[in-house]
Amino acid sequence: MDNNIHTKEDLVFKLKYFSKIASLIVIIMAIIVLFGWIFDIPIFKFTMSGLVTMKVNTTIAFIFSGISLYLMMIEDKNHQIRKIAQICAFIAILIGMITLLEYFLNINIGIDELFFKDILAADDTSIPGRMSPISAFMFIFLGYALIFSKNKNHVKFTQITSIICAFIGLLAFIGYVYSIGPLYGFGNYTPIALSSTIAFIILSAGILFINAEYEFMGIITSKHLGGDVAQNLLLPAIVIPLLLGSLTLLGWKIGIYGVEFGISLVVLANIAIFTTIIWWSANSFNNIDIKRKEAENQLKEYHDHLEGTIKERTEELWSINRQLHSEIAERMLVEDRLISSLNEKDLLLKEVHHRVKNNMQIISSLLNLQSNYIENKEHLEVFKESQGRVKSMALVHEKLYRSKDFERIDFADYIKSLASNLSCSYRIPNIDFNINIGNISLDINNAIPCGLIINELVTNSFKHAFKAAKNHVDKSNKIYIEFFKEEEGFTLIVGDNGMGFPENLNFKNTHTLGLQLVNTLVEQLEGNIKLDRRDGTTFIISFKELKYKERI
Incomplete structure (x- = not known):
């Protein structure tokens, strides 16, 4: 215990x-x-x-x-x-x-x-x-x-x-x-x-x-109460009878009273003293009990007040909970509608890119069919260049159509596909492509201008840089494309190790449509273009990715 x-x-x-x-x-x-x-x-x-x-x-x-x-x-x-x-x-x-x-x-x-x-x-x-x-x-x-x-x-x-x-x-x-x-x-x-x-x-x-x-x-x-009882009564229960007995015996020995009177005195004194002790203890316990009941009443009041407060708070919580459930249900409905709308939008975007790509392929095919009836080489070259430009734009929409993200395309994959298409168009097998592109993605507003720039510059390399390569196989003839991201934006490098750009020709002021288009597209990207005539021809274009406002 x-x-x-x-x-x-x-x-x-x-x-x-x-x-x-x-x-x-x-x-x-x-x-x-x-x-x-x-x-x-x-x-x-x-x-x-x-x-x-x-x-x-x-x-x-x-x-x-x-x-x-x-x-x-x-x-x-x-x-x-x-x-x-x-x-x-x-x-x-x-x-x-x-x-x-x-x-x-x-x-x-x-x-x-x-x-x-x-x-x-x-x-x-x-x-x-x-x-x-x-x-x-x-x-x-x-x-x-x-x-x-x-x-x-x-x-x-x-x-x-x-x-x-x-x-x-x-x-x-x-x-x-x-x-x-x-x-x-x-x-x-x-x-x-x-x-x-x-x-x-x-x-x-x-x-x-x-x-x-x-x-x-x-x-x-x-x-506890038992301890209080023991503390109040134990010592008096031991000491008082001993004292009373001693005093009674002393009175009897010195002859104040007889045995009978002494015993009666002890009994009476015991009754009086223990009655007083019991009364005092009862009074103490009553006071304790009164305080306990007052504490219980206060505790009951606190308990009732707390229960009332809990009930009010519970009702408020139930009301808030019902409101939250209603709002959650409404938000879930709105979310379902948004998801449905986004799915419809994704489907629509995919269909738009698919149709644009198909329409451009039709234009490219029409240009190709029309070129069969053109005998003039210069006119035929113009048709061929136009067909390449259309293909470069169609390729962007094809990549977007096949991508999970309809806003951005993997530009490394795009450039590899574009270079392959250009190589097949000009059919010059003894020219190698060196493509070095990091993990870069661009949105459609930046991808199409970049794709057209690369198309024009690579086309110029095929047409003018390696005229001798058509008759002589030289494995050292190369066209290289580099595209990487820097702290301040992007850098695009397109060049070749061919004959080089003529010294007397200003690439920013020329009558050829290709270079005019390149300069125009660079301005559209708010970028800069430089020409390096060492070891062939190298165009260096730097620009920042443009952020276009959302179209409604």
Whole structure:
């Protein structure tokens, strides 16, 4: 029964503090008696006429028991101090056991008067210097209680042993107060001394309070009503009858009244005192009960208020929840419509790109058919160039049509397809393409101008850079296309290692449609174009990706 969670901490602290004080009191009493034996001072031996004094062995056992109790109250993480305390308790047990052995076997081992001769032994002392068998029994039991006092599994044993020894000591003390010999001694054995009786009561209480927050003491130190009852009534129940009995006996001995009157006085005093205690306790409990009911009423009011608040908040939450469900359903409906609309838009865009691509292929086919009826080479070349431009634009729409993203195309794939188409159109097999393009995607507004620029510049390379290559196979003839992204935009490089661009010709001011178209498209992209005549012809075009406003 572990009640330490519900005990009064201040009361537990005071009781444990009393255990330390009790240990010191017992040690001091024993030392005083021992000094009385050493220097033969009767008053230090607590000697009274016809009474037994505390024996030397008893003082030694009390000293070791007191030391053991004091050491047990010291916090000891390594248990070194506890071991010393247990050794001291074992010495007290050993003294008690040897004494009992002498009594039961009727022998004298020699420890009774080992240090001092019991010259002043009273008539009731059976053997000079030997402690009472009651004292020996109590040293054994209290010694074991001390040894196991810090073991949580033996708290109940420790407390029961302490209570029994305290009761025996109190019984002997009452015997001395009321002059009843059998209560502090029996037979021809040495009685327990009055000073020993007091020391045993104090020592037993000190051991009992070591674990004041556990088991039986936990009930007394409890914060609950049972603890309050025990704290209010336990001490008066012990002290008041003892005092009343003593006063009554004293009055009878000095002849103030007779036995009958004394007994009547004790009964009346007990009734009056315990009635007063009961009334006082009842009044205290009534006040506690009133406060409890007031607290319960306040708690009920808080509970009702809280329930009302929870109900209101719950209704508000339900209303908000219904509103949220309605909004979610509406948003899901709108989302479904948007998804449907986007799917329709995607389908429409795909169909538009598909139709534009088909229309441009039709235009390209018409140009191709018409070119069959043209005999003039210059006119035929114009038709062929126009057909290439149409194909480059159709290719953009074809890539968009086949792409999952209808806004941007993979420009590396587009340029490779465009270069392949141009190569097939001009059918010059001894010219190699070097294409170096990163992972770049462009939207249609930037892809079409770039595609037309590449178409025009590559077409010029096929037409003018490698005139000799048509008759002579030279694997070193190359057309290269590079396109990469930089911090400030894009850079497009289209060149060849052919004959080179004529020195007397200004590419920005020429009468040819191809270069005029290239310059126009570069301006449309808001870019710059440069010409490098070293090792052939190289056009370098830099531009930033244009952001066009959305068209409605």
